[in-house]
Amino acid sequence: MAQYSCVSGSVGLITLKNPPVNALSAAVRHGIVDTVKRALSEPKVKSVVICGQNGIFCGGADIREFASDMSGPPLVPMIHAIEAANKPVVAAIEGSALGGGLELALGCHYRIAHSKAKLGLPEVTLGLLPAAGGTQRLPRLIGVPAALNLITTGRHVTAAEALQLGVVDQVTDQNTVDAAVKFALSVAGQSLDARRISTYPCPRPSDLDALFDGVMQKVRQSARGAIAPVACVQAVRAAATLPYTQGMEREKELMATLFTSGQARALQYCFFAQRAVGRWSMPSGARWDTSKPRPVHKAAVIGLGTMGRGIAVALAQTGLSVVAVETQEKQLMEAKQAVSGMLERGAKRRGVAPALDGISYSGNIQAVADADLVIEAVFEDMTLKEKIFQQLSAVCKPGTFLCTNTSALDVDHLASQTRNPELVVGMHFFAPAHVMKLLEVVYGTRSSPQAVATAMQLGKKMGKVSVAVGNCRGFVGNRMLKPYLEQAFFLLEEGATPELVDRALEEFGFAMGVFRVSDLSGLDVGWKVRKGDGLAEPEMATGQSARIRQGRRYSPLGDLLCEQGRYGQKTGQGWYQYDKPGGRVARSDPWLHSFLEEYRARHGLVARRIDQQEVLERCLYVLINEGFHILEDGIAAGPEDIDVIYVFGYGWPRHRGGPMFYASMVGLAKVLERLEHYHQAHPDVPYMQPCNLLRRLVASGSPPIQRWREVIKKLHSQL
Numbered sequence: 001m002a003q004y005s006c007v008s009g010s011v012g013l014i015t016l017k018n019p020p021v022n023a024l025s026a027a028v029r030h031g032i033v034d035t036v037k038r039a040l041s042e043p044k045v046k047s048v049v050i051c052g053q054n055g056i057f058c059g060g061a062d063i064r065e066f067a068s069d070m071s072g073p074p075l076v077p078m079i080h081a082i083e084a085a086n087k088p089v090v091a092a093i094e095g096s097a098l099g100g101g102l103e104l105a106l107g108c109h110y111r112i113a114h115s116k117a118k119l120g121l122p123e124v125t126l127g128l129l130p131a132a133g134g135t136q137r138l139p140r141l142i143g144v145p146a147a148l149n150l151i152t153t154g155r156h157v158t159a160a161e162a163l164q165l166g167v168v169d170q171v172t173d174q175n176t177v178d179a180a181v182k183f184a185l186s187v188a189g190q191s192l193d194a195r196r197i198s199t200y201p202c203p204r205p206s207d208l209d210a211l212f213d214g215v216m217q218k219v220r221q222s223a224r225g226a227i228a229p230v231a232c233v234q235a236v237r238a239a240a241t242l243p244y245t246q247g248m249e250r251e252k253e254l255m256a257t258l259f260t261s262g263q264a265r266a267l268q269y270c271f272f273a274q275r276a277v278g279r280w281s282m283p284s285g286a287r288w289d290t291s292k293p294r295p296v297h298k299a300a301v302i303g304l305g306t307m308g309r310g311i312a313v314a315l316a317q318t319g320l321s322v323v324a325v326e327t328q329e330k331q332l333m334e335a336k337q338a339v340s341g342m343l344e345r346g347a348k349r350r351g352v353a354p355a356l357d358g359i360s361y362s363g364n365i366q367a368v369a370d371a372d373l374v375i376e377a378v379f380e381d382m383t384l385k386e387k388i389f390q391q392l393s394a395v396c397k398p399g400t401f402l403c404t405n406t407s408a409l410d411v412d413h414l415a416s417q418t419r420n421p422e423l424v425v426g427m428h429f430f431a432p433a434h435v436m437k438l439l440e441v442v443y444g445t446r447s448s449p450q451a452v453a454t455a456m457q458l459g460k461k462m463g464k465v466s467v468a469v470g471n472c473r474g475f476v477g478n479r480m481l482k483p484y485l486e487q488a489f490f491l492l493e494e495g496a497t498p499e500l501v502d503r504a505l506e507e508f509g510f511a512m513g514v515f516r517v518s519d520l521s522g523l524d525v526g527w528k529v530r531k532g533d534g535l536a537e538p539e540m541a542t543g544q545s546a547r548i549r550q551g552r553r554y555s556p557l558g559d560l561l562c563e564q565g566r567y568g569q570k571t572g573q574g575w576y577q578y579d580k581p582g583g584r585v586a587r588s589d590p591w592l593h594s595f596l597e598e599y600r601a602r603h604g605l606v607a608r609r610i611d612q613q614e615v616l617e618r619c620l621y622v623l624i625n626e627g628f629h630i631l632e633d634g635i636a637a638g639p640e641d642i643d644v645i646y647v648f649g650y651g652w653p654r655h656r657g658g659p660m661f662y663a664s665m666v667g668l669a670k671v672l673e674r675l676e677h678y679h680q681a682h683p684d685v686p687y688m689q690p691c692n693l694l695r696r697l698v699a700s701g702s703p704p705i706q707r708w709r710e711v712i713k714k715l716h717s718q719l
């Protein structure tokens with residue numbers, strides 16, 4: 001709703017009220033229409049101020065309404081009526097003015113923002129465009145290049161930048177509503193002819209075609225198949241080339257296409273999923289709202305390799321006091337320099353002072369004794385980690401939380417090395433740890449809710465999207481990755497090439513296909529893991545047994561490349577060739593193709609034609625199938641957890657909503673049918689047998705993803 005009052009004798013004050021972000025629900029839009037009418041009709045009112053309650057102007061259209069009820073006054077005529085008013089209307093912007101919220105402000109004649117306010121048109125991140133005149137008014141106000149930047153990226157700008165761009169007229173450090181009322185009094189009675197943005201001519205850059213062609217090319221490249229950024233460029237082009245009313249028609253047309261697209265649904269699902277993962281729960285019944293985190297003032301990192309350095313930087317950037325420990329002297333010296341450099345570069349980018357003093361270094365594990373929380377980040381070597389956890393348990397003050405940055409190892413086993421297993425959790429960061437947004441917080445069978453709550457809160461403080469998951473080999477992300485990678489190897493055995501597989505995945509929207517990513521991260525990483533699992537033994541790579549390991553079909557292709565010293569980008573050769581070790585441009589490698597042909601001949605395999613559809617179905621559906629197993633096992637509490645992990649940690653295209661959402665869009669019955677088909681065609685290929693939960697969901701009529709938790713709950717209660 002919107003509340004109306006008359007203040008300072010002649011100012012109509014309209015306050016938007018819809019906690020927590022004053023989204024423009026039908027009730028709020030009704031409220032605005034009614035209160036604006038009232039303010040304009042009351043003779044004593046000479047000017048109007050629109051503000052939002054609780055320190056936030058408006059978070060935009062109510063996204064929840066998009067999936068249900070779109071009745072109520074539409075935004076476009078509502079904003080038009082404000083702009084057409086014959087009394088000055090001033091927007092008092094505190095907190096955020098985003099999306100429809102900023103479009104409402106652009107319909108006002110003046111905008112005054114608090115210095116801490118953030119403004120933006122983030123619709124593109126929801127698969128939409130600013131369709132309440134935003135694509136037509138903003139370029140008229142701030143010019144085409146700046147408007148294109150804001151609308152196609154959806155980035156939020158500070159009040160200072162908004163002032164510099166000309167989005168707002170004034171920035172204040174004082175009470176924004178008071179400042180706006182004072183301003184409204186000062187402009188009462190003045191002509192509004194020059195204040196209606198829709199009447200401005202759109203500044204037309206001389207190189208208009210070149211500008212739009214260049215932007216469109218860039219946008220298409222980075223959009224990776226997302227359609228909203230492209231539509232945003234088309235809408236701004238309409239502003240630059242058409243009269244306002246025709247531009248508005250074009251905006252509406254483009255919005256209609258986006259609005260009904262699966263991409264908008266996927267991106268809006270992601271928006272809510274990202275928030276839902278914060279409301280974590282554990283099978284024990286412990287939950288986010290009943291588990292209190294303990295404050296962390298001092299944190300420590302053990303091991304300053306690539307991961308440890310990134311974690312130390314991310315911790316220091318939160319303002320915590322950090323102790324960084326590395327027992328190898330040379331590595332410690334190098335790490336000190338590297339961490340300082342990373343902190344300095346990060347601070348420069350953010351325009352703040354580097355947190356160099358917040359971090360101290362030591363070669364001795366004793367230095368972590370008074371830390372509130374320690375993150376172990378040494379090599380993935382269980383024996384080494386066991387030793388460190390035994391030492392930490394002896395050295396640390398009582399109550400210190402002990403976390404491991406393992407990407408796959410058993411958190412319960414590490415906890416069993418300590419005196420207080422309830423204080424142990426996994427904190428699985430993704431490389432580079434100071435950049436990547438994802439954090440898997442892994443609870444073991446004995447982890448206390450407080451330990452989980454503390455790790456989740458610390459993750460949030462570090463700017464991470466933290467997802468609480470159960471303990472199993474590979475947790476959620478890497479457990480699902482395994483069948484995906486294996487499937488890609490099997491496809492090569494059957495006749496595919498790395499180029500074909502990668503092209504299919506990149507056209508689907510991944511930034512890089514599976515083989516390019518493997519080359520980038522280093523083929524030796526997986527090789528080491530497979531060796532640790534007793535799979536990649538060189539003597540096994542010949543004869544009949546080469547393709548059967550531990551009683552299961554296995555492809556040794558990755559191991560064979562590593563035996564040749566082909567570790568990927570860093571050695572200049574892997575699934576592709578590079579111009580030099582460390583080179584970035586991947587080229588098709590004739591050696592690799594001959595190697596694959598020889599391999600197939602040696603094993604009596606006849607190459608067949610494989611199309612992109614098969615690549616996608618086999619790689620993605622086995623990954624999804626494992627996701628269903630993870631839900632069935634209770635390792636992830638809901639599909640949102642899996643989807644957030646894949647979008648933020650594994651480059652899954654956001655506009656496809658994450659693997660589980662994608663499955664729901666494809667149709668669960670179809671996913672089941674294709675898995676059954678491939679399982680029958682390749683009975684020895686692991687991971688293709690459809691999961692029980694998937695069958696169960698299909699049998700219950702393929703309910704929408706929001707209702708899967710009910711089916712899972714029922715399934716668990718029957719076990």
Ligand SMILES: CCCCCCCC/C=C\C=C\CC(=O)SCCNC(=O)CCNC(=O)[C@H](O)C(C)(C)COP(=O)(O)OP(=O)(O)OC[C@H]1O[C@@H](n2cnc3c(N)ncnc32)[C@H](O)[C@@H]1OP(=O)(O)O
Pocket residue numbers: 020021023059060061062063064075096098099100101122123126128129130131132255256259272275276
């Ligand atoms: C043929 C069909 C044609 C259709 C024509 C339609 C014409 C429509 C015309 C115009 C359309 C305009 C589009 C929009 O305006 S889309 C919305 C754009 N706005 C945003 O993207 C902002 C989203 N919100 C945020 O970025 C943040 O929430 C922020 C406002 C910065 C506050 O952040 P923070 O303090 O961290 O709080 P949370 O993010 O945790 O949010 C708190 C809860 O509020 C819920 N929320 C937030 N924004 C919205 C919203 N716009 N609508 C509904 N709900 C919202 C959020 O989900 C949190 O709740 P919960 O935890 O329960 O999920």
